[in-house]
Amino acid sequence: GAVVSQHPSRVICKSGTSVKIECRSLDFQATTMFWYRQFPKKSLMLMATSNEGSKATYEQGVEKDKFLINHASLTLSTLTVTSAHPEDSSFYICSAKPLSETQYFGPGTRLLVL
Amino acid sequence: DAKTTQPPSMDCAEGRAANLPCNHSTISGNEYVYWYRQIHSQGPQYIIHGLKNNETNEMASLIITEDRKSSTLILPHATLRDTAVYYCIVSGAGRRALTFGSGTRLQVQP
Numbered sequence: 337g338a339v340v341s342q343h344p345s346r347v348i349c350k351s352g353t354s355v356k357i358e359c360r361s362l363d364f365q366a367t368t369m370f371w372y373r374q375f376p377k378k379s380l381m382l383m384a385t386s387n388e389g390s391k392a393t394y395e396q397g398v399e400k401d402k403f404l405i406n407h408a409s410l411t412l413s414t415l416t417v418t419s420a421h422p423e424d425s426s427f428y429i430c431s432a433k434p435l436s437e438t439q440y441f442g443p444g445t446r447l448l449v450l
Numbered sequence: 451d452a453k454t455t456q457p458p459s460m461d462c463a464e465g466r467a468a469n470l471p472c473n474h475s476t477i478s479g480n481e482y483v484y485w486y487r488q489i490h491s492q493g494p495q496y497i498i499h500g501l502k503n504n505e506t507n508e509m510a511s512l513i514i515t516e517d518r519k520s521s522t523l524i525l526p527h528a529t530l531r532d533t534a535v536y537y538c539i540v541s542g543a544g545r546r547a548l549t550f551g552s553g554t555r556l557q558v559q560p
Contacts, residue, residue, distance in 0.1 A: 337496060370547040379537075380494070380550040429493045431548070439548055441486075441493035 338364050338434045342442035349420055350450055357415045357445045359386075359430030365410035366432035370439075371403075374427040386413040386430075420449045452477040452540040459555040462532075468525040470554050472538030475519040481542050483514060485523045487534040488553070494537065497523065528558045 339362040349355050359369055367388045372380040384405055385393040392405035402424075404416040413432075417424055425448050431441040455473040462468040474483065482501050486494040498505055498512045500521075505512045511524040525532055537553040 340493075342493075372547075372550075379552055382547045382549070385547060427491070431493075438484075438496050438499060440496060444491070444493045446491070 337438065338362075338432075338436075338440045340430065340432050340440045340442040342428075342430055342445050344445060345443060346446040346448075348448045348450065351421055352419055354416055354418045355420055355447060357417070357428055357430075357447075359413045359415070359432070359442055361411045361432045361434075361440075364432075364434035366413075366434065367410060369407060369413040369430055369432045371405065371413075371415050372429045372431065374429060374444075380429060383415075388413075417447065420447070422449045425449045452481055454538045454540055454551050456536075456538050456551065456554045458552060459557070461557050461559055462525075462528045464530060464558055464560050465527055468523075468528040468532065468556060468558070470523040470525075470536050470538075470556065471520065472523070473520045474538070474540045477518050477540050478542070481540050483512065483518075483521050484539045484541060484548065485510070485512065485536065486539065486548075487532075487536045487556075489531075489534045494550075497536075528556075530558050530560060532556065533558045 341360045343358045369386040371383045374380045383398045386405045386407040388407045394400045407413040429444045433439040484499040485497040488494045500512045513522045535553040
C-alpha cells in the first residue's frame, strides 16, 4: 500500500513555544491530507482538512490560529502548534488518499508540552 | 457518513479465527465499509474494504450481509501481534476524511 510518513515521531517542548509536524506522502501525490488528534484511550478526532494550494478547512472547535496548516506541495503538509500549552499534549496523526479508495495514515507524532 | 456500532472488546485465542462484527444499518448505497486497526501508539493501519461483495486479502476477509446493514471482519489465524483496536468505518467515495468510532479492542490470548 501507499506510504505516509510523519516527522518527528515524538517531541517534547516547553509551554509557549511552537512545534511543527510534517506529513509526507512518499510514493503518491495527495491534493488533500487530513490531520487528526487522539487523546489517551480515546478515538481519533478530525482536526482539519489540508488542501494543496489553498486554505485548510478546520473542524468545529479547532482554532485555526493555533493549529496552522500549510500544504505547500502535493507530497507535504505541515501542522504547526503555536504557543503550545500542556493541554495540547496529544498524539497527532495525518492521513492521505491516493487515487484508490483507500486512505493511508502516518505513524503519528506524540507531542508532550511541559 | 453512516454510523457504525461495534462491541467494545473481544478476546480470541491465538491461532483461532477472530470474527469482529459491525452494524451499519443506515449505510447508503454508495458507501463503502472500511476496516482499520490501531496497534498501541501507532497510526491506523488499513486492513480491507468493500462495497457489496465479500472481500479477501492477505490480512483478512470481509463478509458483508446481503442487505449491507452489517459486516464481519475475519482474521483467520489470530496471532499475538493482532492485538489492537479495530475500527469499522462507513464512508462514501471521494476525498473525505474518515470518521472513527470507538472500535473493538481485540485481545489475542496465548
